[in-house]
Amino acid sequence: xxxxxxxxxxxxxxxxxxxxxxxxxxxxxxxxxxxxxxxxxxxxxxxxxxxxxxxxxxxxxxxxxxxxxxxxxxxxxxxxxxxxxxxxxxxxxxxxxxxxxxxxxxxxxxxxxxxxxxxxxxxxxxxxxxxxxxxxxxxxxxxxxxxxxxxxxxxxxxxxxxxxxxxxxxxxxxxxxxxxxxxxxxxxxxxxxxxxxxxxxxxxxxxxxxxxxxxxxxxxxxxxxxxxxxx
Amino acid sequence: xxxxxxxxxxxxxxxxxxxxxxxxxxxxxxxxxxxxxxxxxxxxxxxxxxxxxxxxxxxxxxxxxxxxxxxxxxxxxxxxxxxxxxxxxxxxxxxxxxxxxxxxxxxxxxxxxxxxxxxxxxxxxxxxxxxxxxxxxxxxxxxxxxxxxxxxxxxxxxxxxxxxxxxxxxxxxxxxxxxxxxxxxxxxxxxxxxxxxxxxxxxxxxxxxxxxxxxxxxxxxxxxxxxxxxx
Amino acid sequence: xxxxxxxxxxxxxxxxxxxxxxxxxxxxxxxxxxxxxxxxxxxxxxxxxxxxxxxxxxxxxxxxxxxxxxxxxxxxxxxxxxxxxxxxxxxxxxxxxxxxxxxxxxxxxxxxxxxxxxxxxxxxxxxxxxxxxxxxxxxxxxxxxxxxxxxxxxxxxxxxxxxxxxxxxxxxxxxxxxxxxxxxxxxxxxxxxxxxxxxxxxxxxx
Amino acid sequence: xxxxxxxxxxxxxxxxxxxxxxxxxxxxxxxxxxxxxxxxxxxxxxxxxxxxxxxxxxxxxxxxxxxxxxxxxxxxxxxxxxxxxxxxxxxxxxxxxxxxxxxxxxxxxxxxxxxxxxxxxxxxxxxxxxxxxxxxxxxxxxxxxxxxxxxxxxxxxxxxxxxxxxxxxxxxxxxxxxxxxxxxxxxxxxxxxxxxxxxxxxxxxx
Numbered sequence: 008x009x010x011x012x013x014x015x016x017x018x019x020x021x022x023x024x025x026x027x028x029x030x031x032x033x034x035x036x037x038x039x040x041x042x043x044x045x046x047x048x049x050x051x052x053x054x055x056x057x058x059x060x061x062x063x064x065x066x067x068x069x070x071x072x073x074x075x076x077x078x079x080x081x082x083x084x085x086x087x088x089x090x091x092x093x094x095x096x097x098x099x100x101x102x103x104x105x106x107x108x109x110x111x112x113x114x115x116x117x118x119x120x121x122x123x124x125x126x127x128x129x130x131x132x133x134x135x136x137x138x139x140x141x142x143x144x145x146x147x148x149x150x151x152x153x154x155x156x157x158x159x160x161x162x163x164x165x166x167x168x169x170x171x172x173x174x175x176x177x178x179x180x181x182x183x184x185x186x187x188x189x190x191x192x193x194x195x196x197x198x199x200x201x202x203x204x205x206x207x208x209x210x211x212x213x214x215x216x217x218x219x220x221x222x223x224x225x226x227x228x229x230x231x232x233x234x235x236x237x238x
Numbered sequence: 239x240x241x242x243x244x245x246x247x248x249x250x251x252x253x254x255x256x257x258x259x260x261x262x263x264x265x266x267x268x269x270x271x272x273x274x275x276x277x278x279x280x281x282x283x284x285x286x287x288x289x290x291x292x293x294x295x296x297x298x299x300x301x302x303x304x305x306x307x308x309x310x311x312x313x314x315x316x317x318x319x320x321x322x323x324x325x326x327x328x329x330x331x332x333x334x335x336x337x338x339x340x341x342x343x344x345x346x347x348x349x350x351x352x353x354x355x356x357x358x359x360x361x362x363x364x365x366x367x368x369x370x371x372x373x374x375x376x377x378x379x380x381x382x383x384x385x386x387x388x389x390x391x392x393x394x395x396x397x398x399x400x401x402x403x404x405x406x407x408x409x410x411x412x413x414x415x416x417x418x419x420x421x422x423x424x425x426x427x428x429x430x431x432x433x434x435x436x437x438x439x440x441x442x443x444x445x446x447x448x449x450x451x452x453x454x455x456x457x458x459x460x461x462x463x464x465x466x467x468x469x
Numbered sequence: 470x471x472x473x474x475x476x477x478x479x480x481x482x483x484x485x486x487x488x489x490x491x492x493x494x495x496x497x498x499x500x501x502x503x504x505x506x507x508x509x510x511x512x513x514x515x516x517x518x519x520x521x522x523x524x525x526x527x528x529x530x531x532x533x534x535x536x537x538x539x540x541x542x543x544x545x546x547x548x549x550x551x552x553x554x555x556x557x558x559x560x561x562x563x564x565x566x567x568x569x570x571x572x573x574x575x576x577x578x579x580x581x582x583x584x585x586x587x588x589x590x591x592x593x594x595x596x597x598x599x600x601x602x603x604x605x606x607x608x609x610x611x612x613x614x615x616x617x618x619x620x621x622x623x624x625x626x627x628x629x630x631x632x633x634x635x636x637x638x639x640x641x642x643x644x645x646x647x648x649x650x651x652x653x654x655x656x657x658x659x660x661x662x663x664x665x666x667x668x669x670x671x672x673x674x675x
Numbered sequence: 676x677x678x679x680x681x682x683x684x685x686x687x688x689x690x691x692x693x694x695x696x697x698x699x700x701x702x703x704x705x706x707x708x709x710x711x712x713x714x715x716x717x718x719x720x721x722x723x724x725x726x727x728x729x730x731x732x733x734x735x736x737x738x739x740x741x742x743x744x745x746x747x748x749x750x751x752x753x754x755x756x757x758x759x760x761x762x763x764x765x766x767x768x769x770x771x772x773x774x775x776x777x778x779x780x781x782x783x784x785x786x787x788x789x790x791x792x793x794x795x796x797x798x799x800x801x802x803x804x805x806x807x808x809x810x811x812x813x814x815x816x817x818x819x820x821x822x823x824x825x826x827x828x829x830x831x832x833x834x835x836x837x838x839x840x841x842x843x844x845x846x847x848x849x850x851x852x853x854x855x856x857x858x859x860x861x862x863x864x865x866x867x868x869x870x871x872x873x874x875x876x877x878x879x880x881x
Contacts, residue, residue, distance in 0.1 A: 008488075008489030008511060033724045033725075033743075033747075034743065034747045036740060036742075036747075083802070083805070085800055085801075087747075097800055104801070107803075108806070108807040108808050109765065110761075110766075110769055110805060110808035110812075113760075117762040118357075119564075120560060120566075121563055122360060123345075123359060124359070124374070124381035125381075126358070127354065128353075128354060128355070129353060130769060131807045131841075132811075132842060133841070134838065135793075135839070136803060145355040145356055150355035150356075154376070171513070173551055176760075177741045178739065178742040179722070179725050179726050179741060179744075181758055182724055182761050183760070185762075186762045189564060203548070204549025205549060209409075209551050209552050210407070210552055211439065211441060212553075215522075216513070216521070216549070217515070217521055218561075231740045231743075239694075239696070264541075266534065267518075267534060267536075314598050314599070325594060329592075337597055339599070339602050340517065340597070341563055341606075342602070344558070345556055345560070351766060351772075352770045353766070353769030353770040361606075362601045363635075364635070364636035365633045366632045400755055402755040408535045409533065409552060410516070410519050410520050410537055411535040414555045416554040417554055420767075420770060435753075435755025440756045440758055443757035446727045447727070447757070448697045448773070449772065
């Protein structure tokens with residue numbers, strides 16, 4: 008059942024120390040700034056964050072990192088032009104980093120949401136990121152065995168919701184939101200507005216409400232990250 | 239590149255004897271009747287058909303079976319109230335049957351489209367349908383190793399297309415269409431109408447044109463199958 | 470209380486589904502449960518052929534061949550529904566997102582093994598549909614069935630003799646003679662209908 | 676013909692992309708290729724952050740923070756575009772549906788191994804993004820790069836010394852000095868720019 012809550016603070020209430028938090032977004036597009044800020048205010052610490060990037064500038068995810076609440080980050084592309092907060096933490100060994108190819112990050116999250124125990128993936132075969140991982144040759148091609156990434160909480164940003172938690176996204180801000188929504192025990196979505204059931208075309212729903220536990224309206228302007236190489 | 243063709247016969251041209259043909263539909267909803275009829279006229283034989291059911295009544299897939307063109311069928315639920323064509327072929331040993339749990343059928347097709355070599359699935363563990371299959375315990379739960387199902391051709395029915403092959407579906411007739419579209423070398427879609435690019439909301443496209451090789455407009459009324467138990 | 474009829478069993482199941490649950494009602498008897506859910510229960514129905522928020526059976530002009538449930542019965546689309554393809558629909562199930570799944574059964578074992586897809590007759594055409602996916606997909610799997618076959622044999626058994634659908638997956642069994650909880654340390658009888666518990670235990674060998 | 680500049684390499688790549696292809700242009704130099712595709716080529720661009728039919732870079736009021744490419748540059752949405760989530764986007768790539776992917780590189784081996792994500796410097800922060808997925812995802816992977824480092828070392832090498840992105844995945848290498856085809860029996864030089872083929876072979880040890 009989806010709860011529509013009144014504030015971002017209410018939306019992240021109960022996230023505990025040591026939680027694995029899936030954070031949507033590709034750069035700043037789809038990054039749930041208000042929910043991350045609320046998580047920072049909540050003060051939960053020793054967090055593992057799973058997100059494509061490791062923060063941009065000094066806002067949102069970068070601010071959560073700067074507050075020292077994140078012990079470990081799992082992402083595909085931490086290094087960006089404006090990832091100075093992460094860079095400093097990493098170089099001073101105050102944060103652990105696991106780098107995962109972007110498609111594997113997405114597929115491992117999907118596997119978690121879809122009840123798949125593990126899968127054989129061709130990405131990364133023969134590279135340092137597959138070192139130590141089990142491999143298998145299937146029909147003449149080599150694959151690496153990859154395991155699901157489950158979250159305790161997912162914080163995502165969508166465009167609009169109805170009160171049943173059905174979500175639609177906006178353009179490329181969709182990115183990791185729909186898969187993260189399926190992969191966590193508690194999924195929290197910030198949206199620009201919440202409307203009544205029937206206001207979203209059933210054919211166009213991207214995330215059905217079953218995946219969404221809490222929704223909060225946070226009308227917030229999107230912001231641009233600085234360009235970063237290679238995603 | 240997507241070709242918009244003029245007839246169902248043109249749409250299935252080139253399907254060869256022995257091909258594996260993925261056929262969309264759940265019962266008659268989403269079953270591409272006109273494409274199947276064209277395949278029957280083409281006369282391709284020794285086909286392996288992958289479809290949720292094994293035909294309803296005497297039309298569509300049932301007629302293709304009756305014509306003796308199908309050597310083997312892979313499906314989840316062949317036995318229905320109106321599957322008398324299949325029933326007769328099966329009992330007289332004129333067709334081979336592989337029964338696959340419905341979700342595994344969908345996920346194996348998805349794996350084929352997504353470049354996944356194999357995956358560990360909890361469905362069917364300990365049942366006759368998992369006999370002889372490799373298993374593995376992951377985090378205390380047992381899984382069966384399942385492999386992709388690739389098609390030479392997919393015949394699907396969608397609601398509308400644009401000339402770039404972007405597809406939207408209609409209600410529960412969506413079913414297997416989107417996954418089958420990704421899993422075949424040649425994907426053919428019949429739709430009620432083909433419109434110009436820009437006529438489909440980019441947020442609502444279900445099957446992007448990259449998965450669709452041929453589109454044909456076949457304005458045909460949907461028909462109801464008889465009720466059958468258990469999918 | 471006397472032995473329950475089908476409607477009585479369905480009513481009993483419906484009463485145990487928490488408000489706001491996401492529920493899949495299997496084909497056959499389980500669909501009756503929908504009739505006994507309170508209108509304000511907020512229960513949201515899933516049908517594995519690609520819809521969440523499924524409505525009641527369609528009547529008259531509402532019938533649309535493109536809008537059917539897993540039993541291929543035409544249904545309606547209430548506000549707040551959504552459609553998705555088969556891989557997403559079964560991912561939703563396999564991923565454990567449904568709260569309750571209600572299924573019919575030929576047999577359930579004391580350990581919660583389920584047999585509901587095949588009678589094991591050698592000349593039967595095998596057909597599994599979504600049965601195995603449903604069996605292992607929901608947080609709770611409730612079975613509703615008559616407790617005995619027409620021939621009088623118990624269907625809640627020490628070990629299934631019919632081909633299995635899923636292992637240790639059933640959490641509750643609702644029958645005409647009683648409600649059974651399948652728990653790690655065995656079967657508990659929660660209530661009985663028209664029979665005393667000792668008699669019921671005797672008949673089942675519990 | 677003299678040695679090519681960046682634009683010249685991009686033009687050469689663009690000329691080799693068949694009309695109607697589905698193409699992913701990697702970040703950096705490869706994005707230049709879009710400028711040299713014929714307007715009527717029907718080439719459809721994929722960006723791995725979830726869009727097919729991506730338009731050109733956005734200017735002025737067109738800039739929308741929610742509509743960016745993989746390099747986080749604002750782009751436009753032409754008619755016929757579509758959006759999808761990250762798992763679907765990478766499934767599209769991994770499943771071999773893209774015809775061509777154009778990537779930059781630090782090194783390519785004679786066998787088609789690609790190194791383009793990490794310099795191997797011990798203090799560098801590792802960041803792979805979609806590089807490994809792109810390397811193995813398309814039917815053809817074209818690399819465009821200068822053939823030599825600033826220090827004069829060849830980047831088309833018998834064996835990569837930088838950390839690998841993918842094994843035997845590159846099919847063609849477009850450089851300022853020539854175009855190379857990576858084939859099962861070795862490297863073929865298809866054309867040279869500003870250097871004779873024997874000299875080029877000598878410099879590369881081919």
